[in-house]
Amino acid sequence: MDTRSANDGSSVAGSEASKMKLQLPASCDPPQPGAPVKQLVWIVFGGTGHMGRSLVKSALSHGDLVTTVGRIIETPPEAMALLNSDTCLGQLCDVRDAASIARVIERTLKRFGRIDCIANCSGYGVIGACEDQDEHELRNQFETNFMGTLHIVQASLPYFRQQNGGRYLIFSSTSGALGVPGLGPYCATKYAVEGLIEAMAYEVDPFNIKATLVEPGLVRRDEPDSNMNPLPTWGHFLIKPASEAYSHATSPALHAKRMVQWLGDRQPTSAVKCAELVWQLGHCSYPPLRLLLGSYAIESIRDRLRSVTEELEDWKHLNYPIPPDAPVGEREEKTDKEGRNEGEYREEGDDKTDKDEREDQEGRDEGEDREKEDDDMMEGITPDVKDSEGT
Numbered sequence: 001m002d003t004r005s006a007n008d009g010s011s012v013a014g015s016e017a018s019k020m021k022l023q024l025p026a027s028c029d030p031p032q033p034g035a036p037v038k039q040l041v042w043i044v045f046g047g048t049g050h051m052g053r054s055l056v057k058s059a060l061s062h063g064d065l066v067t068t069v070g071r072i073i074e075t076p077p078e079a080m081a082l083l084n085s086d087t088c089l090g091q092l093c094d095v096r097d098a099a100s101i102a103r104v105i106e107r108t109l110k111r112f113g114r115i116d117c118i119a120n121c122s123g124y125g126v127i128g129a130c131e132d133q134d135e136h137e138l139r140n141q142f143e144t145n146f147m148g149t150l151h152i153v154q155a156s157l158p159y160f161r162q163q164n165g166g167r168y169l170i171f172s173s174t175s176g177a178l179g180v181p182g183l184g185p186y187c188a189t190k191y192a193v194e195g196l197i198e199a200m201a202y203e204v205d206p207f208n209i210k211a212t213l214v215e216p217g218l219v220r221r222d223e224p225d226s227n228m229n230p231l232p233t234w235g236h237f238l239i240k241p242a243s244e245a246y247s248h249a250t251s252p253a254l255h256a257k258r259m260v261q262w263l264g265d266r267q268p269t270s271a272v273k274c275a276e277l278v279w280q281l282g283h284c285s286y287p288p289l290r291l292l293l294g295s296y297a298i299e300s301i302r303d304r305l306r307s308v309t310e311e312l313e314d315w316k317h318l319n320y321p322i323p324p325d326a327p328v329g330e331r332e333e334k335t336d337k338e339g340r341n342e343g344e345y346r347e348e349g350d351d352k353t354d355k356d357e358r359e360d361q362e363g364r365d366e367g368e369d370r371e372k373e374d375d376d377m378m379e380g381i382t383p384d385v386k387d388s389e390g391t
């Protein structure tokens with residue numbers, strides 16, 4: 001993907017010119033501009049957040065049918081009801097509650113008759129040092145980010161298997177690939193989501209079900225009505241006051257807070273352009289396991305992977321001998337293993353020696369046979385010395 005397409009530049013929501021510039025790689029087999037596209041039915045969890053809102057608008061603008069799901073604790077039912085139309089169904093749920101998600105899926109099937117693509121844009125995080133976050137904050141992040149994703153998957157997979165097809169687009173984060181100081185528990189939830197979806201993708205592939213982890217980096221809200229939008233720019237994040245140990249200006253634990261305050265509304269990656277690419281992802285034939293959006297995501301994750309690779313190279317020469325105070329059974333097991341390995345090496349060496357000796361013997365036998373043949377030939381063509389003298 002040309003990551004520059006999701007970066008700096010003014011957003012032109014709904015502009016055909018903008019859409020023409022945004023295209024996933026041909027290897028994904030994305031929908032082509034101007035070509036007919038099959039109408040899909042979407043469920044977008046977190047549809048009231050700035051990324052979810054942009055995705056809902058993109059799908060509707062392309063003629064798809066969408067159930068947009070808001071959070072019960074922040075959006076009144078009247079506001080969601082205003083979104084209802086022939087092509088859109090507004091619903092409320094709490095992703096921490098499996099029964100709430102099941103109701104959304106049931107109502108979507110009743111309204112549109114099928115489900116093709118499920119996107120989870122919901123998320124919650126606390127900005128603060130790991131030590132400062134209490135059990136309630138830790139559990140709330142895991143219940144929302146990880147358990148919410150798991151509830152969505154478990155509620156919809158039986159239907160997708162019966163349908164023999166379906167698509168999951170799970171919004172992760174660069175925080176799911178690298179540890180960010182000040183976002184430790186949030187990173188932990190996203191790491192867990194990444195492991196869950198990667199494992200699940202292998203399990204459901206025989207049922208023609210695909211899953212992609214979408215990893216955006218520093219996405220700004222740039223819908224046309226963003227000035228009137230009451231949602232916070234950084235979505236559902238709580239900034240927790242730092243304790244004395246982590247409150248000094250240069251504390252690493254304040255890194256995430258400093259980053260948010262410095263960026264403000266200057267995030268380089270456009271939510272509208274990201275949504276266009278994610279819509280294509282829902283329609284492409286060969287989706288990737290991960291889709292990184294924006295240069296920040298690509299560069300930061302590449303640097304982290306490079307660091308891991310360098311560490312592997314630095315430490316790969318080390319072995320780990322059994323310490324002298326190890327249990328007797330563990331030392332005996334190591335000795336037995338070394339003995340077996342030595343025996344295998346000795347047998348391998350003996351086999352090689354026997355093979356070399358056989359080859360040498362065969363070479364000597366072949367040489368003797370050749371010399372005998374030469375003597376027989378010479379005997380027939382070489383004149384006898386006595387006969388030669390008589391002549």
